[in-house]
Amino acid sequence: xxxxxxxxKANPCSQPGQYADRPILYTLSCIAQHNSVYVVANMGDIxxxxxxxxxxxxxxxxxxxxxxFDRSGNLLVKYHKEHPCMEFGIDIPKEKQVPVFxxxxxxxxxxxxxxxxxxxMSEAAEWPSVDGIMFxxxxxxxxxxxxxxxxxxxxxxGTQYHINSSKRPSACRRxxxxxxxxRY
Numbered sequence: 001x002x003x004x005x006x007x008x009k010a011n012p013c014s015q016p017g018q019y020a021d022r023p024i025l026y027t028l029s030c031i032a033q034h035n036s037v038y039v040v041a042n043m044g045d046i047x048x049x050x051x052x053x054x055x056x057x058x059x060x061x062x063x064x065x066x067x068x069f070d071r072s073g074n075l076l077v078k079y080h081k082e083h084p085c086m087e088f089g090i091d092i093p094k095e096k097q098v099p100v101f102x103x104x105x106x107x108x109x110x111x112x113x114x115x116x117x118x119x120x121m122s123e124a125a126e127w128p129s130v131d132g133i134m135f136x137x138x139x140x141x142x143x144x145x146x147x148x149x150x151x152x153x154x155x156x157x158g159t160q161y162h163i164n165s166s167k168r169p170s171a172c173r174r175x176x177x178x179x180x181x182x183r184y
Contacts, residue, residue: 002045002067005075013073025067025075033073038103040068040110042136045078061091066110066136068101076101077110085114096120098127106131113137 002025003010012019012029019026024043032039045065049055063080064087070076079099084090099110107129116135 001047002065002078003075005077010075011073012075028067029069029073029075032069032071036071038068038070040066040134040136042066042112045080056091062089063093064090064112066099066112066134068110068134070101070103079110079112081112081115082120083114083118100127100130108132108134110134110136 001022011033012022012026013033014029016026019029028039028041031037043065045063047061047063048059049061050059055061064084065081066077066079067075068077077099079097080093081087081090082093082097084092101108101110109127109130109132111133113136116137
């Protein structure tokens with residue numbers, strides 16, 4: 001479980017006792033702190049949902065999440081993906097998020113993969129003072145419209161933003177899965 005940086009200041013690297021059961025969060029924070037760099041990373045987040053009438057039987061929500069750490073290792077932002085694509089078991093956040101963070105070299109928003117296709121992403125273009133988008137993805141190219149380089153370039157041109165993307169190879173290609181989709 002990740003703390004909410006809007007309500008709690010969290011620095012896992014400086015508070016190892018509190019994050020002993022979350023080694024990835026601790027490690028990312030220490031990478032940022034020890035190298036004096038900003039870190040944007042994608043990982044899973046599990047949140048308790050006891051008392052929520054929509055809560056699954058296991059009592060937790062599971063989210064595809066971007067986390068952002070500043071140069072000191074402080075957690076600045078956590079963003080839960082709003083449009084999972086073939087991510088079975090991943091929940092959708094109930095509230096709109098404003099995944100914006102300030103650095104000493106500009107102001108950025110962060111999104112995850114398929115979110116870039118939806119209106120919410122284009123709304124970021126109207127947010128004041130956002131200089132760029134930090135974007136994690138497991139993009140699967142789909143000709144002719146969704147070829148990653150051309151698509152991301154066009155989004156950058158259309159929004160006037162720099163799009164900084166990190167791509168992890170898709171599990172579909174790695175395992176040579178074939179989709180049994182109907183042919184028309």
